[in-house]
Amino acid sequence: MNEPAPAMPISFTAGATRNWPLRxxxxxxxxxxxxxxxxxxxxxxxxxxxxxxxxxxxPSLFAHPDASEIDNAIAAIARRMHVHIxxxxxxxxxxxxxxxxxxxxxRVLRAFxxxxxxxxxxxxxTEDEGRRLEIDVPLKRMxxxxxxxxxxxxxxxxxxxxxRISLAVGLLASFVALTxxxxxxxVAGYAGGRIDSLMMRAIEIVYAxxxxxxxxxxxxxxxxxxxxxxVAIGAVEWLDMARIVRGQTLSIKQRDFVxxxxxxxxxxxxILWRHVIPNAAGPIAAYLAVLVPRxxxxxxxxxxxxxxxxxxxxxxxxxxADGARNxxxxxHLLIFPALFLGATLGALQSLGDGWRARA
Amino acid sequence: MDVSAEPLLQLRDLRVSYGATLAVKGLxxxxxxxxxxxxxxxxxxxxxxxxxxALRLLPRHAHTSGSVLFEGMELLTLSQKxxxxxxxxxxxxxxxxxxxSLDPLFTVGSQIGAVLRLKAGLPRRAAYARAKELLDxxxxxxxxxxxxxxxxxxxxxxxxxxxxxxxxxxNPDLLIADEPTTALDVTVAAKILDxxxxxxxxxxxxxxxxxxxxxxxxxxxxxxxxxRNGEIVESGAATKIFxxxxxDYTRVLLENMPRARSHARRDAPVLLRAVNIGVKFTLxxxxxxxxxxxxxxxxxxxxxxxxxTLGLxxxxxxxxxxxxxxxxxxxxxxxxxxxxxxxxxxLDRAAMRPLRRSMQLVFQDPYxxxxxxxxxSDIVTExxxxxxPAISRKQRETRAALALEEVLLxxxxxxxxxxxxxxxxxxxxxxxxxxxxxxxxVVLDEPTSALDRTVQIGILALLEDLQDAHGLAYVLISxxxxxxxxxxxEIAVMKDGRxxxxxxxxxxxxxxxxxxxxxxxxxxxxxxxx
Numbered sequence: 001m002n003e004p005a006p007a008m009p010i011s012f013t014a015g016a017t018r019n020w021p022l023r024x025x026x027x028x029x030x031x032x033x034x035x036x037x038x039x040x041x042x043x044x045x046x047x048x049x050x051x052x053x054x055x056x057x058x059p060s061l062f063a064h065p066d067a068s069e070i071d072n073a074i075a076a077i078a079r080r081m082h083v084h085i086x087x088x089x090x091x092x093x094x095x096x097x098x099x100x101x102x103x104x105x106x107r108v109l110r111a112f113x114x115x116x117x118x119x120x121x122x123x124x125x126t127e128d129e130g131r132r133l134e135i136d137v138p139l140k141r142m143x144x145x146x147x148x149x150x151x152x153x154x155x156x157x158x159x160x161x162x163x164r165i166s167l168a169v170g171l172l173a174s175f176v177a178l179t180x181x182x183x184x185x186x187v188a189g190y191a192g193g194r195i196d197s198l199m200m201r202a203i204e205i206v207y208a209x210x211x212x213x214x215x216x217x218x219x220x221x222x223x224x225x226x227x228x229x230x231v232a233i234g235a236v237e238w239l240d241m242a243r244i245v246r247g248q249t250l251s252i253k254q255r256d257f258v259x260x261x262x263x264x265x266x267x268x269x270x271i272l273w274r275h276v277i278p279n280a281a282g283p284i285a286a287y288l289a290v291l292v293p294r295x296x297x298x299x300x301x302x303x304x305x306x307x308x309x310x311x312x313x314x315x316x317x318x319x320x321a322d323g324a325r326n327x328x329x330x331x332h333l334l335i336f337p338a339l340f341l342g343a344t345l346g347a348l349q350s351l352g353d354g355w356r357a358r359a
Numbered sequence: 360m361d362v363s364a365e366p367l368l369q370l371r372d373l374r375v376s377y378g379a380t381l382a383v384k385g386l387x388x389x390x391x392x393x394x395x396x397x398x399x400x401x402x403x404x405x406x407x408x409x410x411x412x413a414l415r416l417l418p419r420h421a422h423t424s425g426s427v428l429f430e431g432m433e434l435l436t437l438s439q440k441x442x443x444x445x446x447x448x449x450x451x452x453x454x455x456x457x458x459x460s461l462d463p464l465f466t467v468g469s470q471i472g473a474v475l476r477l478k479a480g481l482p483r484r485a486a487y488a489r490a491k492e493l494l495d496x497x498x499x500x501x502x503x504x505x506x507x508x509x510x511x512x513x514x515x516x517x518x519x520x521x522x523x524x525x526x527x528x529x530n531p532d533l534l535i536a537d538e539p540t541t542a543l544d545v546t547v548a549a550k551i552l553d554x555x556x557x558x559x560x561x562x563x564x565x566x567x568x569x570x571x572x573x574x575x576x577x578x579x580x581x582x583x584x585x586x587r588n589g590e591i592v593e594s595g596a597a598t599k600i601f602x603x604x605x606x607d608y609t610r611v612l613l614e615n616m617p618r619a620r621s622h623a624r625r626d627a628p629v630l631l632r633a634v635n636i637g638v639k640f641t642l643x644x645x646x647x648x649x650x651x652x653x654x655x656x657x658x659x660x661x662x663x664x665x666x667x668t669l670g671l672x673x674x675x676x677x678x679x680x681x682x683x684x685x686x687x688x689x690x691x692x693x694x695x696x697x698x699x700x701x702x703x704x705x706l707d708r709a710a711m712r713p714l715r716r717s718m719q720l721v722f723q724d725p726y727x728x729x730x731x732x733x734x735x736s737d738i739v740t741e742x743x744x745x746x747x748p749a750i751s752r753k754q755r756e757t758r759a760a761l762a763l764e765e766v767l768l769x770x771x772x773x774x775x776x777x778x779x780x781x782x783x784x785x786x787x788x789x790x791x792x793x794x795x796x797x798x799x800x801v802v803l804d805e806p807t808s809a810l811d812r813t814v815q816i817g818i819l820a821l822l823e824d825l826q827d828a829h830g831l832a833y834v835l836i837s838x839x840x841x842x843x844x845x846x847x848x849e850i851a852v853m854k855d856g857r858x859x860x861x862x863x864x865x866x867x868x869x870x871x872x873x874x875x876x877x878x879x880x881x882x883x884x885x886x887x888x889x
Contacts, residue, residue, distance in 0.1 A: 255728075256722040257728050257729055257730040259689065259720070259728075260722065260728050260789070260792065262689055263687060263689060263715065263718075263720040264715060264719075265711070265712040265715030265716070265742075265745045265746065266741065267745075270744075274741070275730050278730070278733070279730060279731065279732055
């Protein structure tokens with residue numbers, strides 16, 4: 001039907017209360033950020049601690065070691081010490097009886113301490129001139145909520161540490177892009193004419209540079225450094241921001257309140273700061289919420305190539321890459337970081353959509 | 360009008376609510392066959408809501424109750440399919456803003472043709488021929504050629520004619536016109552009204568005419584329903600309402616602008632003198648196209664004494680606003696301007712800044728001229744931040760409160776944002792922003808056009824009080840002769856960037872020399888006052 005669409009009365013449509021996606025995404029983001037901040041402090045595992053006895057452990061809520069792990073570990077130790085071990089379990093302590101052909105040197109008991117399963121052993125009784133030893137070995141109780149990686153590091157701690165890095169990169173690089181982009185775009189849009197054309201052509205030239213090429217040059221010149229990621233990503237991502245702000249400025253400067261400020265004699269920086277930027281805040285915030293996930297993705301890409309975060313420090317991108325390599329044996333290495341990355345990106349994305357709808 | 364004619368549309372106890380807010384509170388009215396019923400009220404009185412609710416065109420979260428009978432059919436419970444078949448064929452609408460009610464991507468011919476093909480089932484060729492007839496009927500010259508025009512190629516009046524042609528395409532029994540002339544210049548509006556009256560007569564349809572202006576309605580309506588706050592406060596035959604309004608509110612609406620001003624101060628020193636002002640814009644074409652110059656103002660000279668008001672009249676596009684901005688040196692202009700004996704020609708932006716204090720500007724649209732991100736107190740005191748950067752935040756607050764009091768606003772409003780204020784309040788805030796610097800010249804660019812009549816009178820009275828109190832000189836720009844006549848000492852009539860006639864208000868109104876001035880006056884008399 002080609003009838004003129006009825007003009008909807010605008011004055012009454014305000015106050016739609018369907019903003020639950022906004023709240024849900026804010027809640028998700030908030031809890032992830034909080035978890036990343038506090039989690040590594042209470043998880044009980046340093047992020048770079050290698051547990052050689054717990055390589056590629058599956059995720060579980062129960063504490064390690066379990067019965068079969070204890071048996072295997074004791075068997076391995078027995079083989080190394082050339083002894084026969086009888087084990088009985090009593091709660092959190094193991095009672096072991098060692099039988100050997102020659103007297104057992106108590107120093108070899110350090111093998112227990114070196115293992116990730118046991119605390120140092122105590123000799124309870126020595127019989128048969130040291131050929132038979134009764135020892136008590138307390139068990140170390142460890143929980144690997146998300147399992148461990150191929151090097152035997154706790155994935156839970158690593159995912160949260162990676163979250164810190166990814167979120168920090170996302171926020172800081174976006175902040176860099178925001179500051180440069182808003183300033184550049186507002187100035188270009190407000191100045192207009194020749195200056196505007198010149199500034200925009202400059203942006204198009206920078207656009208033409210391949211991002212990876214840019215990162216490699218930076219790394220070659222300055223060496224590998226954490227801060228370089230912010231600089232490189234920020235230096236590329238402000239281009240879009242500048243274009244958006246310029247577009248907004250072009251339309252805002254036509255509005256009467258800008259003319260009114262000019263008539264009052266306000267200076268250009270004052271007009272930009274008081275009138276143009278606050279009124280462009282809606283689209284800026286909306287784009288920012290899209291920018292943060294993009295930056296996080298870019299960072300993972302750069303780290304994946306080995307140009308970003310270096311081991312043992314990690315980021316979600318690195319963890320996902322690791323997981324992808326081990327996808328056949330232990331899929332949990334992929335699932336957990338991907339879940340966190342996906343949830344964060346999704347929440348940011350829907351946050352941006354919500355803001356754009358309001359702006 | 361035949362009073363005994365059968366009722367065509369009956370609204371009974373119609374209520375529209377948005378959540379807890381009632382927009383229409385139990386409204387009943389009857390439109391008979393061949394009758395023109397006018398619904399008159401100020402913005403926000405629920406006129407459009409009533410009609411849209413009756414046709415079920417309101418957004419989903421609006422709740423409508425009551426009964427709407429069209430030829431005995433209950434529209435509120437009719438199936439969507441049957442309602443769709445009624446709309447466009449038996450009931451048609453014309454909206455206020457013709458630019459937004461036409462689709463910019465299709466030619467006029469194909470839009471009218473689409474209505475004919477879908478609603479009247481005409482084949483393509485016949486629809487085309489009929490569309491041409493309709494354009495002719497709607498008074499568009501060269502209808503054959505205009506069929507291929509896109510909406511943006513037409514003027515506002517032509518667009519409204521196209522919208523009318525589209526509405527009458529299927530010979531509807533009822534035409535609903537929602538402020539069809541509000542967006543148009545007076546002379547154009549008068550022609551559109553004539554057209555509507557003529558079409559109504561020749562096609563024998565009933566019409567609901569929605570307007571905020573009783574003056575316009577007088578020429579066309581048989582019955583008038585005056586609405587306020589979602590209720591009808593008075594209704595009756597048009598002649599009766601005009602001769603003998605019973606409700607106070609109707610009387611307020613009928614009240615005309617005060618006639619010409621009384622005070623005539625002579626021998627005041629000249630404040631502003633402009634000689635041979637010209638403003639040209641260069642329109643940048645595409646890369647290979649030559650730049651074109653567009654002359655907005657050419658060879659305008661005028662002179663304004665201290666404490667007096669110069670009225671600039673003209674239709675949209677005549678260059679009034681550009682001239683006003685040129686006088687304040689907000690757009691680059693040729694010619695000489697002297698303010699208070701100082702030549703402004705050589706001054707750059709920084710040199711102009713101290714002078715900005717004494718020359719201020721108030722805009723037409725109080726919705727656009729206040730930044731939505733700032734509190735009223737920050738808006739009002741922005742000039743102080745520029746010109747008295749030394750004064751503290753606290754002092755600024757007190758100055759803001761004083762300034763708001765001067766424009767008769769509650770000083771507590773200074774903590775609000777502009778969105779929370781009504782149109783009239785916003786315009787008072789805009790005036791306070793200009794007045795806080797104690798200027799000597801204020802350019803008022805259509806200060807009342809966006810406001811309801813009752814609010815307009817208040818704003819004009821305020822401006823006059825301020826002028827008397829501070830000896831201000833005004834340049835008052837308006838397309839509304841009634842406003843100009845009420846407020847100015849001298850009138851300059853502008854057309855196509857030039858002043859065609861200039862002189863004291865009385866002379867211009869009573870003895871216009873130029874035919875253009877006469878046509879403006881005629882249009883104003885027809886629509887506005889009698």
